Amino acid sequence: MSLALPPVALSPTPFISWPFKGLALVLAAVLGLHWWLLSGAPLQTLWGFSDTPQEVAVVAMQTRVLPPVTPSVQPRPAEPAPVRTAAKPTHLPAGAAQDTSMPFSPPAPVDIAPAAPELIAKPVLSPPAAEAPTVTTAAVSPVQESPQRYAFPPPVRLNYDLDALTGGRRDTGGAKLIWTHDGTSYQANLIATKFYVNLRQWTSKGALTDAGLAPLRFGDKGRGSEVAAHFVRDEGKVIFSANTPEAPLLRGAQDHLSVFMQLASLWAGEPQRYAAGDSLAFQSIGPRQSETWTFVVSAEENITVPGGTFSAVKLTREPTGDYSTKAELWLAPKLAYLPAHIRLTESNGNVLDMVWTDSEQP
Template sequence: ITPPGGSPGSSASTAAPAVRLPPPVRLGFDVNGQAKKFDYKARAELVWQHDGSRYEARQEVSAFLVGTRSQSSVGQVTPQGLQPERFADRSRSEQAAHFDHAQKRVTFSANTPNAALGAGAQDRLSVFIQLGALLAADPGRFVPGTQITLTTVSARSADRWTFSVEGQETLDLPAGPTPALKLQRLPRRDYDQKAELWLAPALGYLPVRIRLTQANGDFADLRLRSSGPP
């Protein structure tokens, strides 16, 4: 965590951050997207559950003609937040990443090269919840310009993702007007996925809008429609 004008190596960024996890919930989203220049509409669901020691998160997007894509993350809850053990990504077939914290490495079912596993590493689903848990614990710390860098693991590889805190907005969502804090991933390379997310204090800083844009222009824009018990 780097404050505006700070350096990533400062003590402020290396201290173990406190977290406050949101309560279990089921979020429903309306989705607008584009895949290979084909516009589509879809529904998505994010189910978040934990018992204080273990957690499970599952996200599924279903669209006519495009099909269904699901992601899941399971692992432990620690004082520093989420510690993933397995991340799975399924469209036509499932690929998974396995987190070996004892050996400090991630292995992949796709037989891609192992990756080093550093402290605080997340997967592509848990990262959104971990970011919210950091903000919920100390909202005043995350002023616009603050940067948060996390190792983020997909089903095939690991990368360093840096998110910048952009500021507060009130979104006009299918669920109604919703105050939220916008964060944006800062791409390091031309082909990196762009990620924008809006986290709502009223929902424990869970995402109420997620917009993912690929380098080729494909995108998916998830906007909150409903929230309820899991």
């Protein structure tokens, strides 16, 4: 194989005619050229060229990088997307609640049907069998419950006179219910005091949503350390700091304090929705366990408390176990349906009675 070199114009020099010496010179030039190319030096240096063009015909060696060849792929014809049936949502999205800072003004209806508390209707007597109509066609669709509207009370501090019966001993003192919110999140505190000393304090924190209050934490503190319940909503459970067994978190769940504001928001949103004899059931979370609180609605009545005489709607929750608490609430339109009277009775005979005296800004 021969290597064709470009013609080079050199100064005239007599060549030696001896063929073997000429062959050796050619071989040396070829080996030198290979060595120089492998070392990466430019041809101009090899041949002693400067940057100034010379009258020499030089064929420069160039290295070109070819772009990668992209294979031609014919697009596959689009396949029709499979038709899937929409899954039934396991929970409703929690949207930001409307700002209802204006007292006694219910919010506009929401597009999403929020999770209202279970409404247990009064029993309806069936007509005699002979008069019952016979259905021979398609089944009758169940009546759909209309979405519940909520109107959160404006921020306020309610003051109460407190009368407690504990272990057969009667004590008097004061209590305050502090309710604050910014239209998105809320905090509620119920503090029982005597001689300006806190005897017991309940705290509830959470969010305001289209489905009412959504608690995130509930705390109960006496004269010792606080015990708390944490609502782990993304996992659908409630865990307790007292190391008691965790509980499943149900839709519409409240804690022992937020339930007061949830009921007030229900009545302020739709005062005529519930009638005497109706029942409302909540999952109610305490500091150590979960219960179901079912409130029975009584007819509106006039009550007299230190703050005045006015009408109120009474709700009663009967105890369901040996260690369950009976709760009686009087929701007053005068107070944006916040309780004007609270009475809690435990199975051991202890009673906590609170009556409203006045209100102020928190």
